[in-house]
Amino acid sequence: xxxxxxxxxxxxxxxxxxxxxxxxxxxxxxxxxxxxxxxxxxxxxxxxxxxxxxxxxxxxxxxxxxxxxxxxxxxxxxxxxxxxxxxxxxxxxxxxxxxxxxxxxxxxxxxxxxxxxx
Amino acid sequence: xxxxxxxxxxxxxxxxxxxxxxxxxxxxxxxxxxxxxxxxxxxxxxxxxxxxxxxxxxxxxxxxxxxxxxxxxxxxxxxxxxxxxxxxxxxxxxxxxxxxxxxxxxxxxxxxxxxxxxxxxxxxxxxxxxxxxxxxxxxxxxxxxxxxxxxxxxxxxxxxxxxxxxxxxxxxxxxxxxxxxxxxxxxxxxxxxxxxxxxxxxxxxxxxxxxxxxxxxxxxxxxxxxxxxxxxxxxxxxxxxxxxxxxxxxxxxxxxxxxxxxxxxxxxxxxxxxxxxxxxxxxxxxxxxxxxxxxxxxxxxxxxxxxxxxxxxxxxxxxxxxxxxxxxxxxxxxxxxxxxxxxxxxxxxxxxxxxxxxxxxxxxxxxxxxxxxxxxxxxxxxxxxxxxxxxxxxxxxxxxxxxxxxxxxxxxxxxxxxxxxxxxxxxxxxxxxxxxxxxxxxxxxxxxxxxxxxxxxxxxxxxxxxxxxxxxxxxxxxxx
Amino acid sequence: xxxxxxxxxxxxxxxxxxxxxxxxxxxxxxxxxxxxxxxxxxxxxxxxxxxxxxxxxxxxxxxxxxxxxxxxxxxxxxxxxxxxxxxxxxxxxxxxxxxxxx
Numbered sequence: 001x002x003x004x005x006x007x008x009x010x011x012x013x014x015x016x017x018x019x020x021x022x023x024x025x026x027x028x029x030x031x032x033x034x035x036x037x038x039x040x041x042x043x044x045x046x047x048x049x050x051x052x053x054x055x056x057x058x059x060x061x062x063x064x065x066x067x068x069x070x071x072x073x074x075x076x077x078x079x080x081x082x083x084x085x086x087x088x089x090x091x092x093x094x095x096x097x098x099x100x101x102x103x104x105x106x107x108x109x110x111x112x113x114x115x116x117x118x
Numbered sequence: 119x120x121x122x123x124x125x126x127x128x129x130x131x132x133x134x135x136x137x138x139x140x141x142x143x144x145x146x147x148x149x150x151x152x153x154x155x156x157x158x159x160x161x162x163x164x165x166x167x168x169x170x171x172x173x174x175x176x177x178x179x180x181x182x183x184x185x186x187x188x189x190x191x192x193x194x195x196x197x198x199x200x201x202x203x204x205x206x207x208x209x210x211x212x213x214x215x216x217x218x219x220x221x222x223x224x225x226x227x228x229x230x231x232x233x234x235x236x237x238x239x240x241x242x243x244x245x246x247x248x249x250x251x252x253x254x255x256x257x258x259x260x261x262x263x264x265x266x267x268x269x270x271x272x273x274x275x276x277x278x279x280x281x282x283x284x285x286x287x288x289x290x291x292x293x294x295x296x297x298x299x300x301x302x303x304x305x306x307x308x309x310x311x312x313x314x315x316x317x318x319x320x321x322x323x324x325x326x327x328x329x330x331x332x333x334x335x336x337x338x339x340x341x342x343x344x345x346x347x348x349x350x351x352x353x354x355x356x357x358x359x360x361x362x363x364x365x366x367x368x369x370x371x372x373x374x375x376x377x378x379x380x381x382x383x384x385x386x387x388x389x390x391x392x393x394x395x396x397x398x399x400x401x402x403x404x405x406x407x408x409x410x411x412x413x414x415x416x417x418x419x420x421x422x423x424x425x426x427x428x429x430x431x432x433x434x435x436x437x438x439x440x441x442x443x444x445x446x447x448x449x450x451x452x453x454x455x456x457x458x459x460x461x462x463x464x465x466x467x468x469x470x471x472x473x474x475x476x477x478x479x480x481x482x483x484x485x486x487x488x489x490x491x492x493x494x495x496x497x498x499x500x501x502x503x504x505x506x507x508x509x510x511x512x513x514x515x516x517x518x519x520x521x522x523x524x525x526x527x528x529x530x531x532x533x534x535x536x537x538x539x540x541x542x543x544x545x546x547x548x549x550x551x552x553x554x555x556x557x558x559x560x561x562x563x564x565x566x567x568x569x570x571x572x573x574x575x576x577x578x579x580x581x582x583x584x585x586x587x588x589x590x591x592x593x594x595x596x597x598x
Numbered sequence: 599x600x601x602x603x604x605x606x607x608x609x610x611x612x613x614x615x616x617x618x619x620x621x622x623x624x625x626x627x628x629x630x631x632x633x634x635x636x637x638x639x640x641x642x643x644x645x646x647x648x649x650x651x652x653x654x655x656x657x658x659x660x661x662x663x664x665x666x667x668x669x670x671x672x673x674x675x676x677x678x679x680x681x682x683x684x685x686x687x688x689x690x691x692x693x694x695x696x697x698x699x700x
Contacts (some may be wrong), residue, residue, distance in 0.1 A: 004600075061677060062681070063679050064676045065673075065674045065678055065681075066674075066675075066678075068670050068673055068674050069670065069671065069674045071669075072666065072667055072670035073667065073668075073670075075663055075666060075667060076663070076667070079663075101138075102140065104138050104141075107142060107145075108141055108142060108145050111142070111145035111146060111149060111150075112149075112150055112152070113149070113150035114144055126634060207678070230634070251661045251664060254664075254665075254668075255664065258668045258672070262671060262672070264676050265679060266675065266678075266679070269679050269682055269683070272682060272685075272686065273686065274686070275686050275687055278679075278682055278683040278685075278686045278687055279683065279687065279695050279696075281679050281682070282626060282679050282680065282683040282684065282692070282695060283692075283695075284676065285676055285679050286626065286629050286630070286676075286692065288634075289630070289633045289672050289676065290629075290633055292621055292633075292637075293616065293633050293636035293637050293670070294636075296611060296636075296637055296640040296665055297636065297639060297640040297643070299640065299644075299661070300609075300640040300641075300643035300644045300647065301643065302656060303643075303644060303647050303648075303651075303652075303657075303661070304606075304643060304646075304647035304651050305654040307647075307651045307658060308652070308657070309661065364694075492658070
């Protein structure tokens with residue numbers, strides 16, 4: 001049973017060894033002359049502005065949250081799309097009813113101005 | 119899905135349609151302002167219309183043999199009928215009792231009513247489940263709106279805290295429930311409740327069922343899954359507290375009823391012991407903790423825990439007697455608990471909820487009818503005659519004795535005696551002569567009618583219980 | 599070819615990881631992520647049982663889809679409530695949220 005995983009294990013060990021060897025060799029042989037410019041985070045040659053640990057605007061969460069909802073509901077459309085011919089007119093009716101319900105939610109968001117950025 | 123399937127879920131569809139209508143109407147009327155200053159009671163009327171339509175659709179369907187739809191996942195039988203009735207009563211009273219409060223504290227009316235109706239539909243789905251996955255869907259549909267309702271007062275820190283706690287603990291319990299569904303499915307090869315009775319008696323099945331109890335026990339606030347109840351009840355806006363206190367019980371016990379006495383009678387010795395132990399712990403802890411409370415919302419939270427323990431007696435006893443007692447108790451509980459909360463909803467202390475016991479002082483002088491309704495509901499919650507609470511407890515204890523669970527009935531009776539103290543303390547403060555200054559009483563015809571209906575239910579179910587008793591006994595005939 | 603036990607062990611480990619996250623994390627969003635792990639553990643179980651215990655039927659897989667959708671709804675409602683709570687309570691750490699006693 002578990003012997004089937006042996007090649008994976010060998011692969012894993014080899015990958016770790018190889019990575020360790022390359023990085024170790026670099027540490028031993030390569031030179032290292034750090035300057036201020038070299039250790040700064042790279043921002044297209046521009047001097048960094050502030051810390052990378054910035055707060056994300058709250059609006060971003062709102063849009064992300066709404067995106068999750070509409071995105072995941074699509075999970076039901078995929079199996080329907082595969083079988084749309086077999087399901088016929090009734091299948092189309094059912095799916096569009098489902099989509100209409102999502103549209104009600106969308107209308108609500110529009111009216112409450114939840115999607116406006118500012 | 120066929121037209122027959124759709125006509126089966128017509129009451130749920132009516133509620134969902136009304137929920138969408140209320141949501142859109144309010145969004146159109148007030149635009150981006152969630153808490154606008156002027157708003158009519160349009161959303162309340164739409165919601166009430168939805169509840170009435172659902173009741174009508176329930177009524178026109180003949181109470182005959184069980185009908186099954188949606189590939190055997192949904193069943194409309196006697197139990198569905200009574201659970202629907204209880205859930206719709208909770209929704210109707212919840213809508214009627216809240217307008218004065220919503221207006222005063224400027225809560226978003228469209229969202230409140232839409233969430234209330236969707237939650238009701240979830241509880242009804244739980245009562246009609248013939249499949250574990252539909253049960254799960256109903257549980258989620260019941261609980262998501264309740265999380266949001268608890269956090270509906272966006273400027274109140276307590277409300278936000280209540281919503282967050284309810285969500286985190288609720289989602290945690292739900293995860294156990296889903297895992298339980300997966301284990302039961304693995305042990306029996308089916309999620310169909312009507313075929314679980316033939317499942318092999320393997321440890322995996324027992325583990326799965328135990329996980330399911332965690333999920334449903336959380337929603338019903340059974341010890342040891344009750345920790346959320348006091349904080350959420352206290353922090354949530356009062357109309358949300360009132361509604362969730364009854365609808366969560368209706369849904370959770372409908373689920374337990376579908377799961378234990380109906381689907382797993384062959385394992386009765388195993389789960390009967392487990393549920394009986396939980397019931398004893400719940401009754402004792404709920405009643406003792408309620409004794410020490412000075413906040414009425416918190417007191418009613420622990421009282422809700424205690425009542426969950428009483429109702430669980432019926433599930434643990436199983437059989438037709440226990441099941442019909444559970445259904446009867448749910449109907450009674452909706453009427454008496456919403457009646458009690460309905461009176462509190464009329465009060466206001468300096469721009470805040472009047473939720474301390476002493477705020478009720480002198481209520482008799484200023485709003486005699488409200489004081490009398492509150493007293494009647496408290497007497498009923500304590501389980502004293504001639505109110506419905508007495509008859510309902512009688513049925514439960516009789517079912518326990520029939521099943522030779524004397525200890526269970528004894529603990530139930532003793533803890534009821536303890537509960538008389540704290541319920542009657544509230545009632546006596548309300549009927550006393552003193553006056554709590556700074557507490558104002560709002561009058562509302564809408565809420566008045568709701569209170570009258572709740573009080574009528576409490577008295578009617580207590581004095582002439584014949585018709586409803588026949589209904590619940592007919593509902594569980596298939597269990598014989 | 600992995601057997602049913604492999605999947606069950608994987609699922610149990612996932613579930614325990616999620617449980618561990620829920621119990622130890624203080625950040626509300628991290629707790630939600632732990633809960634998602636627990637739900638996905640159940641999904642692994644559902645799909646595996648569908649393959650081994652009830653072959654031929656699609657029930658388990660369809661259930662997994664339903665669970666995924668509901669998990670997304672839960673994440674959305676959860677994020678919304680954490681966000682709303684952050685606005686008024688100014689923290690997402692559940693041990694600092696104690697206007698009322700736990």
